[in-house]
Amino acid sequence: MELHLTARQTGLWQRLMALTREQLMGLVMQIESTGTIERPTLTTLAQQLTLDDPLPDDRLSQRILSALALAQSSAGLAMSFASSWQVEDAILTFGTPQQRQRYGGQPAVFGLAALPEQVTASSTVKATPVTAGWQLSGTVKAVLNVTQATEYLVLAQTPPDAAGAFIIAADKPGVTVGQPIAPLGLHGLTIADIQLTDVPVTAADQIGQLGQGQRVMQRAQSLGQLFAGAITAGIWQHATDQTRQLALTEQPPLTALAPAMAITAALQTSVYNAAQQADDERSFTDAAQLAAVFASQNALAPFKILMPLIGDLAYTQHSPLVALQNDVATLPLIIGTDAQLALTFAATSLNDEVVDVPTAGPQTAPEHLVVADLHRVVKRLKLTKDVPVNVGSIATAKRVVALGRGRWNPQYCFKPNN
Incomplete structure (x- = not known):
């Protein structure tokens, strides 16, 4: 590898390549033949891949090097760890010191939803306030590591309109795993929907502040x-x-x-x-x-x-x-x-304002507008609901806005007597 690695990263890379050569060969053959990875196996490997320092200055660079090395043996195994490391990063980036200690004290395997679309539309989970916190109900689509994970990271909408990110234990009452998907490749990676029914969570399970869920x-x-x-x-x-x-x-x-x-x-x-x-x-x-x-x-x-x-x-x-x-x-x-x-x-x-417009169907050329079209544009965009708009007649206008020198000098701005 011709990357500019530090001495610590070079040592990590050498250990990773030795791991793939000496320990993963038999495991990879088993994964490819059975299509599964057992949770104890992942937990043992997670312990070997644990960062020496939970918050090193180059932790994501180290994780990328680990993914590069693992993928050269098993892409499914690499993706399973990558999904878990996404949740690890969320805890280290947004979590409280107590959460970092709670989840960083021992190797864990995390699960989260695949995110092929913008996350703002990816959650159908609702959080209902209760005395001790919230109850989560809804479906989380296409969760990765669904059968091996001990915890899941989920996004939920809390009243009135705030998104929250929560860590929930896989064995909590109300968590039901759906039928796993058998992917074409990435053998060993398990994917399935999970159904949440009144799953209790508290502020201790919330990652980041309430309303930061989408950012997480x-x-x-x-x-x-x-x-x-x-x-x-x-x-x-x-x-x-x-x-x-x-x-x-x-x-x-x-x-x-x-x-x-x-x-x-x-x-x-x-x-x-x-x-x-x-x-x-x-x-x-x-x-x-x-x-x-x-x-x-x-x-x-x-x-x-x-x-x-x-x-x-x-x-x-x-x-x-x-x-x-x-x-x-x-x-x-x-x-x-x-x-x-x-x-x-x-x-x-x-920052393309038209990216959400469907591309299917015939394309329409942008409409050319002139100043005389202002009243039509205002009405079409519903910029005013209670004030009648009739551009072009000062006599009937309730307000007149002057452009040019008028925006700096009040004497050029006036209000009709009527």
């Missing part, structure tokens, strides 16, 4: 996009390594491998730089979204380069490249399609 989930969404980019880069690296081992010639043409290696290095650099921005407490949302868009748009590009190098094996059920293709093909279920990612980027970064 938006950061989780950006971090999820960043992890998805890292996992995609890990998959590409794995595909390149497999091709070099299985190529029809002992030394495949460098001209064929170079494009796949270049696109992988570009994505690795992109996600690592975004993680550094987050560690420096700078805004990393734009960088994370662009990395996710780049990864999504180019998801299959390396495979088109690499598959011809292994001949007929590329088209059999034993081809490792087919399995890796399925992994990247499943990622839109977690972070959204190209169109959804582009829409999110436009809405949050480009």
Whole structure:
């Protein structure tokens, strides 16, 4: 890896690669054959991947390096940890000291909803105030790590119109897990809806202030996009390594491998730089979204380069490249399609006022307006409800607003006698 790593990060990377070579090989074979990961296994691995310091200056850079390394063995395992780390980040970023101590004292596996759309519309959970706090009721769609998680992070709407983020225990009364989804790739990652029925929570379970729920989930969404980019880069690296081992010639043409290696290095650099921005407490949302868009748009590009190098094996059920293709093909279920990612980027970064307008159907050219159309525009936009509008007649106007010098000199502004 040609990233500019610190001495501590270099040591971490070496330990991660040793872990994938020496301990994960058997586990990965089991995951691929059964499609499941047991909770004790994840908890044991979580302990090995626990940060030495819960709040190091480079904690997200470390997590990105971990995702890159894990994805080179199992993309499903990497995504399972990435989802848990999104919740870990929410607790470390928005939680109270008591919450950091409570959840950071021992390795935990967290679950949260996949966020393919803007989080403002992703929650159907309602929080009803009670004496001790709230009761949560509703459905949380497509929760990741649903069967392995000990806690879930959920978004709920509290009266009158405030969003709150809450941590709830998976074994709390009123929590029901739906039928798991069997994804095409990312084996081992469990996805299902959960139904909440009058699940009690208190202020101790609330992450951030009341009304900060959308902000908490938006950061989780950006971090999820960043992890998805890292996992995609890990998959590409794995595909390149497999091709070099299985190529029809002992030394495949460098001209064929170079494009796949270049696109992988570009994505690795992109996600690592975004993680550094987050560690420096700078805004990393734009960088994370662009990395996710780049990864999504180019998801299959390396495979088109690499598959011809292994001949007929590329088209059999034993081809490792087919399995890796399925992994990247499943990622839109977690972070959204190209169109959804582009829409999110436009809405949050480009401030495009028309991004929520459906693109289906014929496109209408913008209407050309002149000053004489002012009264029509005012009425159409319902800028006034109780004052009749009749632009063009000073005699009937109740108020007159003058532009030009009048905005600075009161003598040019007047009110008709009537």
